[in-house]
Amino acid sequence: MQFILFHTDAAGQARLGRIITPHGEIATPAFAPVGTQATVKALDPRDLHELGAELILSNTYHLYLRPGADVVEEMGGLHRFMGWDGPILTDSGGFQVFSLAERRKVGDEGVEFRSHIDGSRHFFTPEMVIRVQEQLGADIIMVLDECAVPDDRAYNEQALARTHAWAERCRAAQSRDDQALFGIVQGGIFPDLRRRSAKFLVDLDFPGYAIGGLSVGESKEQMYATLDVTVPLLPADKPRYLMGVGAPEDLLEGVARGVDLFDCVLPTRLARNAALLTHTGRINIRNARFERDPAPIEEGCSCYTCRHFSRAYLRHLFKAGEILAARLATIHNVHFLLQLMRDIRAAIAADRFSAFKKAFLADYFHSSQR
């Protein structure tokens, strides 16, 4: 993997770059739609290409449990299995395992957990999640980390020690040279812990750095403040990835602080709940006021859905429980975020990111539609 930094906005930290992977290039700042179970829900690979997605994320925890990493490997790896020939990033499974709460038990060696599918017992170690991610074969893979409650200092101190030890073990366990292994900075909302974590990981010299443990319950202000502390400690010549973040305002705030990569289930999950993104805020298309509305979700939107279908039709599909509802809504929401990233990149290139951000947020939050 290579990372080329083209330009940093004259007025701030927003940066324009490109990540080059064995399966193609990713213009940054980039947003990656999430394909948890080897499919971005309701979309097929052709949809993703047409939407201009250049990177998708898939989840090691889910694929390890079902269909199993050995099945994916035997079927030629994740790219071939899911029919997506572009870049893929897999997480380490750590975040999902730590979200299982009572269903997991962590120790220095690794983390034991019970499957959410059938209750079966499993044990993830740093070495094993690397092995699994090598079987899956993504272009960018992640270290095993422990994601602690963001404002629990004692927990974060303890978790950070493990996260760092695991990062070293993951680095040592890596056997493939065609996958870029990213380190993950943790430390909750505590600036000194974030500094400690960034320093430790940068010393290990990863090809990229993620910022983990955010968007997990802390306030927006705490998230942005943590980015303010953390991002400047990461090397300028490596991509910076803010994990699990995808609300439009957070993408803008992240980019403003020098983040290059984002992923989130937000656009796809909202879509399945009939919540559609527009430049003047979210609308719920099930609302009765759309019953006879011949307009597209958003005037001027160039997505397949907006070019062909009315709000009235989308409302009907949701009310009738039709599968096409999820698909058309997902196409729109993913387009919205990918178009936002294209607009962001154009703004950075023209040194007008700050004005772009301000104008976008003014429209998005001061709408009568919300």
Add this chain to the structure above:
Amino acid sequence: MQFILFHTDAAGQARLGRIITPHGEIATPAFAPVGTQATVKALDPRDLHELGAELILSNTYHLYLRPGADVVEEMGGLHRFMGWDGPILTDSGGFQVFSLAERRKVGDEGVEFRSHIDGSRHFFTPEMVIRVQEQLGADIIMVLDECAVPDDRAYNEQALARTHAWAERCRAAQSRDDQALFGIVQGGIFPDLRRRSAKFLVDLDFPGYAIGGLSVGESKEQMYATLDVTVPLLPADKPRYLMGVGAPEDLLEGVARGVDLFDCVLPTRLARNAALLTHTGRINIRNARFERDPAPIEEGCSCYTCRHFSRAYLRHLFKAGEILAARLATIHNVHFLLQLMRDIRAAIAADRFSAFKKAFLADYFHSSQR
């Protein structure tokens, strides 16, 4: 609407033709996928065009109840509402209403029923179903008929009298001249009633004739015998439509007896249940033997699904409950039936339909896969 009959197979009744509608042409014999609620489940209009669908069916009963015919009309009619610019056929709603069993009450004037959605009361008359179908704006519309239990003689006698009176009233009620109204021959499995019905309707001179009341509980032999009696009584220069039939063997037997049009939910419904059509019979893709099967659903199949995805991936999607499972399976099954119709048309053109039918059925029913 125009119907051109090009050729009848030298060795039998199978015929090759073309129906010309305001929204395009339909090569016959043709199979129409069903879009009950203004969407062929799990597909979008572009999928349908790519699959080579030339006609789709939609259901008056469902659209009348939700979103309402007035909503569809206000949104520019069904074609525009659902984004499908090709030919559409709507049924009269009669079949659905008569399927409601205890929820409906029939009289000579029409049929009263309660909605399956909210229990609200409604009354369909011949005049009203024509009015609703004119609001929807399909290219081919159907008369209101009463579909009786196929082997109940007394019920069929009574229902047939109503069906005939309603056919006359539908004809008289029609006000648009850009929609072709088809009559529907009823009469259960009783040859004399079918003859009576065919004669009555042919005297009314409809632009096309449907054969109703089949594939509703009678045996295959009874269905084929009823076609043997009925089809020869219909004028050769008008299209003949066998309603609600779509099993591969029934398409072949129908074509062999001179039927031109078919519709059925079979390919789409089977797909959502993981049952996939192949030339050697149906397979259920959830089966454990497909867990590590890198082959497509069927070798040589040119559908999008078979060109890009393995049986192992499809099995995974179904096991994981992913929306993409329904979409990819539906694409394959609809392709299978539309390709069968293309193959049938080529066979008729070459005067080898009978041999084609024999070979297809031998493969389909003698497979080790079933």
